[in-house]
Amino acid sequence: MEFPSKLIENAVGELAKLPGIGKKTALRLALHLLKAETETTSNLAEALAKMRFDITYCQTCHNISDTEQCSICANKLRDHATICVVSDIRDVIAIENTGQYQGTYHVLGGVISPIEGIGPGDLHIDTLLERVTAPGSEVQEVILAISPTMEGDTTAFYLSRKLRDQEGVNISTIARGIPVGGELEYADEITLGRSIVERQRQAR
Amino acid sequence: MEFPSKLIENAVGELAKLPGIGKKTALRLALHLLKAETETTSNLAEALAKMRFDITYCQTCHNISDTEQCSICANKLRDHATICVVSDIRDVIAIENTGQYQGTYHVLGGVISPIEGIGPGDLHIDTLLERVTAPGSEVQEVILAISPTMEGDTTAFYLSRKLRDQEGVNISTIARGIPVGGELEYADEITLGRSIVERQRQAR
Numbered sequence: 001m002e003f004p005s006k007l008i009e010n011a012v013g014e015l016a017k018l019p020g021i022g023k024k025t026a027l028r029l030a031l032h033l034l035k036a037e038t039e040t041t042s043n044l045a046e047a048l049a050k051m052r053f054d055i056t057y058c059q060t061c062h063n064i065s066d067t068e069q070c071s072i073c074a075n076k077l078r079d080h081a082t083i084c085v086v087s088d089i090r091d092v093i094a095i096e097n098t099g100q101y102q103g104t105y106h107v108l109g110g111v112i113s114p115i116e117g118i119g120p121g122d123l124h125i126d127t128l129l130e131r132v133t134a135p136g137s138e139v140q141e142v143i144l145a146i147s148p149t150m151e152g153d154t155t156a157f158y159l160s161r162k163l164r165d166q167e168g169v170n171i172s173t174i175a176r177g178i179p180v181g182g183e184l185e186y187a188d189e190i191t192l193g194r195s196i197v198e199r200q201r202q203a204r
Numbered sequence: 205m206e207f208p209s210k211l212i213e214n215a216v217g218e219l220a221k222l223p224g225i226g227k228k229t230a231l232r233l234a235l236h237l238l239k240a241e242t243e244t245t246s247n248l249a250e251a252l253a254k255m256r257f258d259i260t261y262c263q264t265c266h267n268i269s270d271t272e273q274c275s276i277c278a279n280k281l282r283d284h285a286t287i288c289v290v291s292d293i294r295d296v297i298a299i300e301n302t303g304q305y306q307g308t309y310h311v312l313g314g315v316i317s318p319i320e321g322i323g324p325g326d327l328h329i330d331t332l333l334e335r336v337t338a339p340g341s342e343v344q345e346v347i348l349a350i351s352p353t354m355e356g357d358t359t360a361f362y363l364s365r366k367l368r369d370q371e372g373v374n375i376s377t378i379a380r381g382i383p384v385g386g387e388l389e390y391a392d393e394i395t396l397g398r399s400i401v402e403r404q405r406q407a408r
Contacts, residue, residue: 004274004296014252015248019232021233032223047218097206
């Protein structure tokens with residue numbers, strides 16, 4: 001694609017580096033910004049730069065935070081005896097949006113992936129073990145809420161091996177089964193199989 | 205959606221103002237930038253701001269340009285007797301990419317749309333008429349390459365009315381018909397009908 005201007009070519013090139021955005025979409029976005037008020041662009045550029053350079057992470061759970069401790073870790077009303085281990089900040093947001101969880105989190109920052117060269121040392125696993133094993137730790141349950149992919153399962157397995165000798169700490173995983181509103185006939189065999197094996201007795 | 209940080213909330217908010225980007229995609233983009241090198245973000249923010257604030261438009265054809273005259277208008281090798289009228293800069297890029305056109309362009313900057321309150325006065329129509337009617341003008345053909353929507357057809361009709369009394373200037377529109385590689389049975393009736401009425405005799 002040839003561009004009539006170096007400026008637009010640069011902007012399109014940078015936009016197209018974003019995931020899921022190709023050259024055509026990038027051009028559409030650039031032309032949209034050109035048509036819109038100049039403030040739209042300056043606000044966007046400023047917000048992005050500010051986010052990237054000023055962002056800090058919670059020292060306890062590695063969640064994104066504007067302060068040294070994130071609002072969840074700093075909240076005394078939350079259940080600090082329960083840690084929900086997730087791979088990504090997006091998962092924290094997703095679980096928070098359910099409104100069903102009152103404990104704290106621990107963000108690993110990825111999953112173990114030998115293909116991508118990510119080992120346990122590249123993830124925030126040490127700090128998790130520290131939180132659980134530290135003398136006087138009040139942790140009673142670690143929930144492994146990691147996506148059930150090959151890498152996710154490997155990570156969960158690794159974590160449960162590391163944690164299982166810790167007395168007084170239960171390890172659990174999020175329930176697998178048929179999604180609410182999901183049709184039985186379209187569920188894959190493994191999910192359907194697990195949902196039958198791990199069936200739940202209804203209260204009378 | 206609740207965000208753990210004001211900084212990320214702002215960035216997501218600004219990204220989600222872009223066309224075709226919702227809150228979820230915006231969050232994915234923001235988290236991608238957070239994971240990537242800081243340079244990725246600073247380059248992007250800089251390129252966008254630079255494009256928006258430093259961009260200039262060609263004084264002749266209103267195409268985007270880094271100089272007073274765009275590279276097409278300034279190119280003596282191109283056919284300055286032919287002007288291709290398009291609504292948008294994207295159309296210039298699309299036609300240039302075909303490599304089939306050697307004339308110049310005129311970018312209207314939109315189409316006449318009473319619903320959106322865009323009249324002929326809001327488009328670069330005056331300068332087009334000037335280019336065609338100026339004494340000593342070498343223009344011999346004006347190609348109306350405007351998308352065949354309701355608004356586009358209105359704009360093309362308006363332009364042809366304005367231009368038809370200009371002696372020595374032919375007005376043409378781009379050919380309508382079945383796209384190359386397109387299946388007859390899936391073409392809409394109007395396109396198929398026009399492709400039959402305006403059938404082209406093959407050279408023997």
